[in-house]
Amino acid sequence: MTPKNNIVIGIIIALLVVASYNVDANPVEFVEGLPNLAIVIEEMLVVEPKYIPTAIWAMFETIQMAFIGTVVGVAIALPLSMLAARNLNNKYVYAPIRALLAAIRTFPSILWAILFVIMVGLGPFAGVLAIIMYTIGFVAKLQYEAIETIDSDPMDAVSSIGVSKWQLIRYVVIPESASHLLSQMLYMFDYNVRQTSILGLVGAGGIGFYIINYIKFFEYGKAAVFMLIVLITVLIIDWVSVKIRDKYIIKSQHGMEVATQ
């Protein structure tokens, strides 16, 4: 440990103490609150199986919301990412598009959900709109970054043939960045399922709507059923994503032959 390191560690500890004081982070309260957690867990363990069908149906609605949000969001994000890529456009095109995408990303999905609840009323549609906005902001950014890292040689070779810009996009940019896009779609769907589970908190439909209401009325056993279904679904989606990623993305990115069996 050098004296310089000691000073850095000292500063970090001091900042931690000050910040904790400012946000009323009191470890004593945490310890005192542990028995309350025990009560909640105890009540949650009294699972009420008769709510499982309702929970599955609510989860199904959540998945559908996430699915629509992801597909529509990606469909809108894709052309925007083409316009935001610096290697395809001049700054008068990409700069305003990037600014727009940055503005969209500024709001988390829950704020978009509140906005759309005000606009279109309570229910899943507001949630879907929120997911679409969030997906546009993130997928467009990840995709234009992927486009900018495409190997310039195929671009140069095909550009030198005298093709149009849209032909270049169709025949080089899309195939060369397709594996990134598929990867981002899977990640976004996975993320959107989890996000949609929360959007119910502000009345934007999905399974979160049930969870927040049961918690509000201290019915932890019922809430636990719904939370368990969310957990199982997220694990399944994660497992399927890994399988798809292994089969179609990792291998093609490393230039290995994709299994055809």
Place this chain on the structure above:
Amino acid sequence: MKQIQMTKNSSFSLISTKKIIQMNDVWTSYDSKNFALEGINMSIDRGTNYAIVGQSGSGKSTLLKLLNGMMIPSKGTIKVDYVTPNMNDKKFKKMMHTIGYIPQSLGLIKNVTVIENILIGALPRLNKIQSMFKKFPENEIKEAKRILKLVGLSGKENRKAYMLSGGEKRRVAIARALMQKPTILLADEIVSELDHVTAREIMDLIADAQKRMNLTAIMVHHDMQLALEYANRVAVIKDGQKILEIGVEGDTIVDFQTGNMTTEEIKEMYANDSQK
């Protein structure tokens, strides 16, 4: 079918006198400080197999990029078929499809099939909207299959490009260039990483296509021996300058740059060079 043979295309009399490429005192740089090419003069007849030889960093690839309009010179004039190459110029854009360009890395689209890679060469001829849906006319598909056969890749049309061997990838890149129905073929060290046998197979393929289509081939090489074997003319580039231009006829090597060097002197120079 005509057999592909390894031939030394040496007959000067076959070459038309019409100049297809002219470079006058061409200078270019990447950073406006150091020149990649300095005062290049070059005049290439239609139908020539022209080789550009030099060590890494000598400016060979830059020279090709000037010819297909990807770079523009800082000074001097270039004419390709009487048009100044510049990708942003409308007149040149119209003739870009007649220039086949194969970069050193080949520039294939790795995640699409061999036939799709080849059909890209036909894109400038196609209806823009139709091509957005990857709808290719029957005659273009037929032509792509004919070229596929010519380059010895029949039966592999539906393989993804990344599944191919190094030699096969080069054949696809050549096929894509031929699909353009070019008058000029620019190839940047496309055989430098191949073994002796495969390199000559690829060179034979280009020599054969050149004869069939009356192409002007301008090929960058690392290997002087290979250049002398296949080219009518060889330009040697060193540190951005053309230090020698020689013509090859049979066993005779003619100094076109100064006219002073004898065949023996040139051969001796390259024997010394290769020992370095």
